[in-house]
Amino acid sequence: xxxxxxxxxxxxxxxxxxxxxxxxxxxxxxxxxxxxxxxxxxxxxxxxxxxxxxxxxxxxxxxxxxxxxxxxxxxxxxxxxxxxxxxxxxxxxxxxxxxxxxxxxxxxxxxxxxxxxxxxxxxxxxxxxxxxxxxxxxxxxxxxxxxxxxxxxxxxxxxxxxxxxxxxxxxxxxxxxxxxxxxxxxxxxxxxxxxxxxxxxxxxxxxxxxxxxxxxxxxxxxxxxxxxxxxxxxxxxxxxxxxxxxxxxxxxxxxxxxxxxxxxxxxxxxxxxxxxxxxxxxxxxxxxxxxxxxxxxxxxxxxxxxxxxxxxxxxxxxxxxxxxxxxxxxxxxxxxxxxxxxxxxxxxxxxxxxxxxxxxxxxxxxxxxxxxxxxxxxxxxxxxxxxxxxxxxx
Amino acid sequence: xxxxxxxxxxxxxxxxxxxxxxxxxxxxxxxxxxxxxxxxxxxxxxxxxxxxxxxxxxxxxxxxxxxxxxxxxxxxxxxxxxxxxxxxxxxxxxxxxxxxxxxxxxxxxxxxxxxxxxxxxxxxxxxxxxxxxxxxxxxxxxxxxxxxxxxxxxxxxxxxxxxxxxxxxxxxxxxxxxxxxxxxxxxxxxxxxxxxxxxxxxxxxxxxxxxxxxxxxxxxxxxxxxxxxxxxxxxxxxxxxxxxxxxxxxxxxxxxxxxxxxxxxxxxxxxxxxxxxxxxxxxxxxxxxxxxxxxxxxxxxxxxxxxxxxxxxxxxxxxxxxxxxxxxxxxxxxxxxxxxxxxxxxxxxxxxxxxxxxxxxxxxxxxxxxxxxxxxxxxxxxxxxxxxxxxxxx
Numbered sequence: 186x187x188x189x190x191x192x193x194x195x196x197x198x199x200x201x202x203x204x205x206x207x208x209x210x211x212x213x214x215x216x217x218x219x220x221x222x223x224x225x226x227x228x229x230x231x232x233x234x235x236x237x238x239x240x241x242x243x244x245x246x247x248x249x250x251x252x253x254x255x256x257x258x259x260x261x262x263x264x265x266x267x268x269x270x271x272x273x274x275x276x277x278x279x280x281x282x283x284x285x286x287x288x289x290x291x292x293x294x295x296x297x298x299x300x301x302x303x304x305x306x307x308x309x310x311x312x313x314x315x316x317x318x319x320x321x322x323x324x325x326x327x328x329x330x331x332x333x334x335x336x337x338x339x340x341x342x343x344x345x346x347x348x349x350x351x352x353x354x355x356x357x358x359x360x361x362x363x364x365x366x367x368x369x370x371x372x373x374x375x376x377x378x379x380x381x382x383x384x385x386x387x388x389x390x391x392x393x394x395x396x397x398x399x400x401x402x403x404x405x406x407x408x409x410x411x412x413x414x415x416x417x418x419x420x421x422x423x424x425x426x427x428x429x430x431x432x433x434x435x436x437x438x439x440x441x442x443x444x445x446x447x448x449x450x451x452x453x454x455x456x457x458x459x460x461x462x463x464x465x466x467x468x469x470x471x472x473x474x475x476x477x478x479x480x481x482x483x484x485x486x487x488x489x490x491x492x493x494x495x496x497x498x499x500x501x502x503x504x505x506x507x508x509x510x511x512x513x514x515x516x517x518x519x520x521x522x523x524x525x526x527x528x529x530x531x532x533x534x535x536x537x538x539x540x541x542x543x544x545x546x547x548x549x550x551x552x553x554x555x556x557x558x559x560x561x562x563x564x565x566x567x568x569x570x571x572x573x574x575x576x577x578x579x
Numbered sequence: 580x581x582x583x584x585x586x587x588x589x590x591x592x593x594x595x596x597x598x599x600x601x602x603x604x605x606x607x608x609x610x611x612x613x614x615x616x617x618x619x620x621x622x623x624x625x626x627x628x629x630x631x632x633x634x635x636x637x638x639x640x641x642x643x644x645x646x647x648x649x650x651x652x653x654x655x656x657x658x659x660x661x662x663x664x665x666x667x668x669x670x671x672x673x674x675x676x677x678x679x680x681x682x683x684x685x686x687x688x689x690x691x692x693x694x695x696x697x698x699x700x701x702x703x704x705x706x707x708x709x710x711x712x713x714x715x716x717x718x719x720x721x722x723x724x725x726x727x728x729x730x731x732x733x734x735x736x737x738x739x740x741x742x743x744x745x746x747x748x749x750x751x752x753x754x755x756x757x758x759x760x761x762x763x764x765x766x767x768x769x770x771x772x773x774x775x776x777x778x779x780x781x782x783x784x785x786x787x788x789x790x791x792x793x794x795x796x797x798x799x800x801x802x803x804x805x806x807x808x809x810x811x812x813x814x815x816x817x818x819x820x821x822x823x824x825x826x827x828x829x830x831x832x833x834x835x836x837x838x839x840x841x842x843x844x845x846x847x848x849x850x851x852x853x854x855x856x857x858x859x860x861x862x863x864x865x866x867x868x869x870x871x872x873x874x875x876x877x878x879x880x881x882x883x884x885x886x887x888x889x890x891x892x893x894x895x896x897x898x899x900x901x902x903x904x905x906x907x908x909x910x911x912x913x914x915x916x917x918x919x920x921x922x923x924x925x926x927x928x929x930x931x932x933x934x935x936x937x938x939x940x941x942x943x944x945x946x947x948x949x950x951x952x953x954x955x956x957x958x959x960x961x962x963x964x965x966x967x968x969x970x971x972x973x
Contacts, residue, residue, distance in 0.1 A: 187778045187806070188744065189835060190692050190714070196838050206645065220643055228637035235629050243622035247818035249614055251600065283677055283822075283844050290843040294713065298584050315842040319688065320584070350582065384581045412581070424641035426849035428677075441583060444590050448709040449684040450677050455820035457848055 195318045208534045214566035216553040217534040219360065219509055223557075225477050226424050227468070234464040238456070246456040252447045254281025254431075255458035261465045262417070262431050269393070269471075271406035272415065278439050280446060281453045285390055285418045285430040289316035291445045292351070292386055292414060292432070297322045301350040304342055304383075306334050308512070308541035308550060310360045313353050313388065324543035325349070331503070333359065333366035336373040343381045352378060352385040356404060357392040358508025361541050361552035365506055371404055379410040384438070388416045390430075391508035393474050396482035398506035411435040419461055421509070422474050427457040481556050485511070487563050488555040495571035499578060502553075512538075513551040519577050520548045527576070533569040586693075589712045602928045608960035610947040611928040613754065613903055617951075619871050620818050621862070628858040632850070640850040646841045648675025648825075649852035655859045656811070656825055663787070663865075665800035666809065672833050674840060675847045679784055679812045679824040683710035685839045686745070686780055686808060686826070691716045695744040698736055698777075700728050702906075702935035702944060704754045707747050707782065718937035719743070725897070727753065727760035730767040737775040746772060746779040750798060751786040752902025755935050755946035759900055765798055773804040778832070782810045784824075785902035787868050790876035792900035805829040813855055815903070816868050821851040875950050879905070881957050882949040889965035893972060896947075906932075907945040913971050914942045921970070927963040 208215035238246050253259065259276040266272040266279075282288040289312065297303065297320035305314070307326035314324065325346055327338045333356060343349060354374075356366040366374070378385050387404045405415040411434075418430035432442055446452070464470070488511060489504050496502070502513040513535075515521060521537040528534060538550020553570075555563060602609035632640050647653065653670040660666040660673075676682040683706065691697070691714035699708070701720035708718065719740055721732045727750060737743060748768075750760040760768070772779050781798045799809040805828075812824035826836055840846070858864070882905060883898050890896070896907040907929075909915060915931040922928060932944020947964075949957060 187690070187776070187832070190688065190690055190695075190744075192692075193689065193835060193838075196842055198838060198841065218643070223638035223642050226638055226641040228633055228641065231641065232630065232633040232637070235633075236626065239622055239626040239629075243626070244617035244620055247620040247622065247625065247820040248617050249612070249814075249819045283848070286845045287843065294584065295587065296582070296584055298586075301584075312842075312845070319839070319842050350584075382581070420643075424850075425643045426641040428844075428846070428848040438581070441587060444587075444592060445713070447592065448590055448706075448713050449681065450822075451680045451706070452822070454677070454822040454848055454851055456818075457851065 192319055192321050195321060196315070207529065213529070213532050213534055214558065214562045214569065215534040216555070216558065216566060217536050218554055218557060220554070220557040221421050221425065222477070222480060225480060227473055230468050231424065231460065231464060234467055235460050237467065238459045238463050242459065246459045248455060250452055250455040252443055252452045253277070254453050255455060255462055258458045258462035261462055266417070266433060270403040272403055272433065274433050278436060279431050279433045280439055280442050281458055282430045282432055283428040283450065283453050284420055284425070285388060285416045286312055286316060288416050288430055288432045289313050290319065291442050291449070293317045293320045294445055295441055296350045296384070301348050302346055304339070304349055304352040305543060306354055306359065308361055308538060308547070309353065309543070310355060310388070311540040314540070314543045317353070326543065329362065329364065331364060333364050333370055334374070336370055336377060339374065340377050343377065343383060349381070349383050352383055353388065354385060355388045357389055357401065358394065358505055360508070361510050361536070361538070361550070362512040363503045363505030363508055363510045365398070365401060368401055371401065371407060375404060375407055375410070378412050382412070384412045384414060386414045386416060390416070390418045390421050393422050394478065394481060394509070395507035396478045396485070405433065414438060422470060423461065423464070427461060429453060429457050429461055484555040484558065484563060487560055488553065488567060491564050491567040495568050497571070497575050497578060500574055509554050509556045511553050511555065513553060515549045515551065515574060516578070517549050518579065521551050522548065524573060524577055528570060528573045531569050531573050533566045533573070535570065586713055586715050589715060590709070601923065607923070607926050607928055608952065608956045608963065609928040610949070610952065610960060611930050612948055612951060614948070614951040615815050615819065616871070616874060619874060621867055624862050625818065625854065625858060628861055629854050631861065632853045632857045636853065640853045642849060644846055644849040646837055646846045647671070648847050649849060649856055652852045652856035655856055660811070660827060664797040666797055666827065668827050672830060673825050673827045674833055674836050675852055676824045676826055677822040677844065677847050678814055678819070679782060679810045680706055680710060682810050682824055682826045683707050684713065685836050685843070687711045687714045688839055689835055690744045690778070695742050696740055698733070698743055698746040699937060700748055700753065702755055702932060702941070703747065703937070704749060704782070705934040708934070708937045720937065723756065723758065725758060727758050727764055728768070730764055730771060733768065734771050737771065737777060743775070743777050746777055747782065748779060749782045751783055751795065752788065752899050754902070755904050755930070755932070755944070756906040757897045757899030757902055757904045759792070759795060762795055765795065765801060769798060769801055769804070772806050776806070778806045778808060780808045780810060784810070784812045784815050787816050788872065788875060788903070789901035790872045790879065799827065808832060816864065817855065817858070821855060823847060823851050823855055878949040878952065878957060881954055882947065882961060885958050885961040889962050891965070891969050891972060894968055903948050903950040905947050905949065907947060909943045909945065909968060910972070911943050912973065915945050916942065918967060918971055922964060922967045925963050925967055927960045927967070929964065
């Protein structure tokens with residue numbers, strides 16, 4: 186009866202969110218989510234931090250606050266960006282967001298007119314694609330190999346495409362592929378975007394979750410042209426339930442993000458920012474991350490080893506150095522959206538790959554999450570999935 | 580250097596948010612914010628609720644959750660809508676938002692193409708105007724009197740204006756005017772929007788804060804055509820620091836809001852929704868609201884009485900039955916944006932009225948907040964303001 190806006194034509198339910206609902210039945214082994222392991226959440230420490238905030242400053246915590254977010258937390262973030270990521274920033278160039286997803290919405294809103302082009306890795310994060318779709322852009326994808334985006338292809342795309350307003354990338358343990366860019370590619374990338382003057386979102390939710398291989402510097406730490414808009418979050422290193430992430434960018438971008446945040450949401454939750462800030466005062470978050478890493482390393486290895494043992498050779502998969510995901514590619518003739526329905530009947534779930542391709546033209550990928558399953562369920566689930574895949578082979 | 584989207588041309592800093600920054604100096608008496616009184620926040624009770632959530636269900640509270648929000652809280656909201664507002668709804672027709680501001684962003688995004696028309700009361704809430712501006716609409720305002728929107732004018736506007744996609748109203752203790760619509764106008768309004776088939780946001784953040792006069796039913800409770808999109812929030816009856824509000828609407832609208840929420844933010848903070856839900860399990864929120872009302876009643880009366888004593892007769896003001904604000908109209912030749920700068924020099928702050936007129940064509944209004952000041956400061960601040968106003972009279 187009522188008429189919705191034109192943008193709603195392009196906005197559909199996310200495969201992941203729909204799947205997450207189905208997979209809450211305990212008899213289903215789900216590799217579909219992107220959930221951190223809840224048994225590792227520092228519940229007691231968070232509770233202690235909350236109690237301290239309420240005792241010291243409860244009325245401030247429950248009141249409205251400033252749009253850019255609680256200043257001591259932004260200072261913590263700036264300090265940690267310098268210490269761990271080599272990013273030297275003024276805390277005033279950091280704004281809190283309700284998770285990185287809200288950052289994607291804000292940056293899409295900031296840059297995109299209908300018909301503008303967003304450049305993405307192929308595949309790229311489904312949630313980013315969905316966030317940008319709200320602003321009716323065109324998507325142009327750049328092919329990737331085992332080292333991430335292929336820079337010659339990026340150069341070619343930027344040389345031959347008009348109205349490129351934004352590039353979106355995840356250089357560390359990409360979602361969905363689990364791949365990481367080596368240093369050389371990072372430098373090439375910055376040279377190329379500098380040449381064309383195109384801003385880029387460096388989304389880095391997983392960077393701290395490296396359990397093998399060598400640290401790679403953030404693009405933002407090497408960015409002389411102030412084109413990199415860096416996204417971080419507490420969702421994967423502390424807890425997603427707070428919905429606290431951040432954007433770090435140069436002043437002329439951050440001040441515009443602030444205007445959008447004012448108009449769209451006023452501010453992130455005061456109390457959440459204060460509790461995380463107090464947690465960082467009271468505890469060493471790097472010690473906490475150090476407890477997560479061996480668990481994820483073990484689960485990743487167990488999943489990869491079991492896939493090596495049981496998957497047919499037609500299934501290719503990545504062996505990530507960190508993060509939450511591995512990515513499987515099946516023969517072209519297998520549509521993993523159909524396969525996911527069969528898998529659910531066999532009580533195992535994954536996210537079919539087509540949602541990670543903005544133009545929906547690749548259908549043989551599968552994203553598997555290993556961070557949130559027990560050993561038993563990883564082995565059993567991979568075995569079930571292996572049978573499902575074998576049943577689909579010609 | 581980088582190119583922002585066209586919509587950014589219309590997005591400016593909010594007067595209120597900028598003023599709030601200035602008015603944090605303790606020597607300034609500020610009537611500028613829209614803050615609830617922090618000394619009334621139930622800090623101990625919230626702390627007890629948090630501790631209970633962490634003890635019983637800490638891992639769930641810190642994890643991702645569903646886009647529509649924590650189900651038991653949505654059930655609490657549906658129960659309270661039935662008991663207090665006469666709105667009988669399925670909890671699945673309620674979606675949590677990060678405060679009502681996020682709801683405004685979502686509904687603007689859902690309905691508005693550039694150039695579409697939003698109809699507003701004149702004056703209307705500045706934060707709603709700013710949220711909608713992100714989607715580049717035209718605004719058409721409907722004149723108001725002491726009983727709110729004038730219905731003959733609304734009928735005329737809808738009969739003569741093309742592309743009206745949305746009406747935005749605050750029928751209870753409006754922001755900024757403090758005015759409330761009587762029942763007869765509510766019925767007329769529903770007849771008129773039913774005739775033209777235009778959806779309306781009923782924003783009701785203050786409805787529970789009635790300290791005199793007679794309860795008026797929510798438009799949504801009388802809405803047979805399913806055109807009313809009802810907004811509520813815990814910000815004014817519990818605490819704004821959580822950023823938890825909600826939208827209640829018919830199914831075909833809520834399912835689209837859910838898609839937007841997925842794309843824009845994934846979900847509200849799990850932990851915040853669970854703590855509020857637990858608070859509602861453990862305590863009677865209506866008993867808490869009953870403690871707020873006499874305080875706000877007293878502060879409102881003190882402000883109005885002091886204005887009656889000290890303001891020149893050229894200043895007209897409203898005498899609200901609830902909510903947080905009174906609204907002052909000065910002679911046409913006084914520009915209150917300029918007056919606000921003078922007032923700040925005299926250590927008193929208010930929000931100048933022009934921001935509440937989307938087309939910026941009325942400049943003689945002032946919004947005053949009484950909920951968040953002590954008696955001393957109310958009396959002193961009104962006296963200071965009175966002197967400032969007298970100095971501007973011809």
